[in-house]
Amino acid sequence: MAPTDKRDQKVSLHTVERLSVYRRKLEELGTDDVEYIHSHELAALVGVTPAQLRRDLASFGSYGNISRGYDVRRMSRTISQIIGTDHIQHVGLVGVGDLGRALLSYRGFEERGFHIAAAFDVDPDKVGRVFAGRRCYALEKLETVIADLQIPILVLTARPEGLQEVVDRGVKAGVRSFLNFVPKTLTVPDGCFVEHIDISAKLEKLSFLSRQDECQMETAI
Amino acid sequence: MAPTDKRDQKVSLHTVERLSVYRRKLEELGTDDVEYIHSHELAALVGVTPAQLRRDLASFGSYGNISRGYDVRRMSRTISQIIGTDHIQHVGLVGVGDLGRALLSYRGFEERGFHIAAAFDVDPDKVGRVFAGRRCYALEKLETVIADLQIPILVLTARPEGLQEVVDRGVKAGVRSFLNFVPKTLTVPDGCFVEHIDISAKLEKLSFLSRQDECQMETAI
Numbered sequence: 001m002a003p004t005d006k007r008d009q010k011v012s013l014h015t016v017e018r019l020s021v022y023r024r025k026l027e028e029l030g031t032d033d034v035e036y037i038h039s040h041e042l043a044a045l046v047g048v049t050p051a052q053l054r055r056d057l058a059s060f061g062s063y064g065n066i067s068r069g070y071d072v073r074r075m076s077r078t079i080s081q082i083i084g085t086d087h088i089q090h091v092g093l094v095g096v097g098d099l100g101r102a103l104l105s106y107r108g109f110e111e112r113g114f115h116i117a118a119a120f121d122v123d124p125d126k127v128g129r130v131f132a133g134r135r136c137y138a139l140e141k142l143e144t145v146i147a148d149l150q151i152p153i154l155v156l157t158a159r160p161e162g163l164q165e166v167v168d169r170g171v172k173a174g175v176r177s178f179l180n181f182v183p184k185t186l187t188v189p190d191g192c193f194v195e196h197i198d199i200s201a202k203l204e205k206l207s208f209l210s211r212q213d214e215c216q217m218e219t220a221i
Numbered sequence: 222m223a224p225t226d227k228r229d230q231k232v233s234l235h236t237v238e239r240l241s242v243y244r245r246k247l248e249e250l251g252t253d254d255v256e257y258i259h260s261h262e263l264a265a266l267v268g269v270t271p272a273q274l275r276r277d278l279a280s281f282g283s284y285g286n287i288s289r290g291y292d293v294r295r296m297s298r299t300i301s302q303i304i305g306t307d308h309i310q311h312v313g314l315v316g317v318g319d320l321g322r323a324l325l326s327y328r329g330f331e332e333r334g335f336h337i338a339a340a341f342d343v344d345p346d347k348v349g350r351v352f353a354g355r356r357c358y359a360l361e362k363l364e365t366v367i368a369d370l371q372i373p374i375l376v377l378t379a380r381p382e383g384l385q386e387v388v389d390r391g392v393k394a395g396v397r398s399f400l401n402f403v404p405k406t407l408t409v410p411d412g413c414f415v416e417h418i419d420i421s422a423k424l425e426k427l428s429f430l431s432r433q434d435e436c437q438m439e440t441a442i
Contacts, residue, residue, distance in 0.1 A: 102323030106323055
């Protein structure tokens with residue numbers, strides 16, 4: 001069931017995040033050979049109320065069976081269709097540094113239906129080279145390559161300097177979503193989206209936590 | 222000022238997250254050669270109220286100067302001391318797959334004061350080898366290596382199966398914090414912490430967003 005009707009268009013971001021959590025848990029259950037699960041059990045596993053779970057899923061039709069519960073594999077597949085990970089989408093990566101190269105070789109993107117189709121960098125030593133099977137283009141070619149390869153998503157792993165300009169150019173060229181690994185605040189117009197993965201902030205939080213001397217460790221020792 | 226007194230111990234996680242954001246913005250400002258900034262300007266840049274900013278910073282002493290504002294570099298340095306990124310901390314990495322190897326070569330950890338001191342895997346082909354300068358140990362050695370190298374933080378990039386057991390063993394061996402890249406819910410006792418970086422969930426959200434046909438793109442076109 002593809003989200004083509006008006007009702008599906010109105011799914012909130014919070015719903016999408018929860019759907020993603022449901023799907024992951026369903027995948028785990030599928031791996032453990034669980035075939036059916038009742039809504040209250042699944043709700044408990046993911047930490048939402050059964051009412052919330054049923055509301056989220058009701059928008060997309062029915063997967064329920066009163067006696068046996070939800071069909072685990074079928075529901076997982078349908079959620080993938082809803083969130084769009086059942087078909088390959090092209091992604092561009094800006095900034096072929098350490099993290100950029102790491103992500104180019106990270107298979108998790110492909111597993112989720114994302115193919116990094118092109119990489120971009122400003123460094124003349126990198127431009128024209130192939131990294132993990134992907135060609136590195138000069139940043140000046142951003143608009144052309146986005147159009148040629150139909151790229152709706154950019155992964156940002158470049159330096160913070162000039163990054164907003166890259167985003168603005170991407171938006172003008174038709175990019176809708178940005179996955180930003182750079183510790184820099186970015187702005188996009190309405191209808192475009194930035195998701196921030198802030199490894200530094202997580203590390204700093206852990207750093208602080210791991211230095212606390214007075215944590216309660218009774219349970220752990 | 223190191224967070225050794227009672228008052229500092231009580232800093233909330235939300236404060237730490239905000240401190241991390243302030244520090245990052247101060248670093249950006251420092252790079253742009255800004256020497257001083259008024260609290261209301263900094264608050265506006267990071268999107269908090271001036272009252273919130275002053276409250277967060279007041280817990281750690283005074284950096285203010287009524288006429289010139291905060292000293293950008295000094296404040297950035299002091300926040301680093303508070304959150305503990307001013308000295309090297311040892312980190313262990315569990316799971317030398319694609320993402321694990323990527324993170325081993327990611328210099329962002331070192332830049333934030335984290336040194337991945339050891340990697341662990343169950344694969345006999347990987348055990349004993351050196352990846353990006355770090356030795357890969359058998360997972361059975363987890364407790365010994367954690368104790369020998371004084372590792373308070375584990376980065377998790379292994380398969381979801383058996384991961385909770387690894388966490389439980391880490392906790393017993395003295396690990397306080399876990400940076401979890403694996404799409405799996407983990408539980409830790411009070412006083413220990415898990416930070417989740419969920420690349421899959423972010424990708425799925427972007428996937429959904431990038432498929433929305435009816436976004437408002439007026440501003441972008």
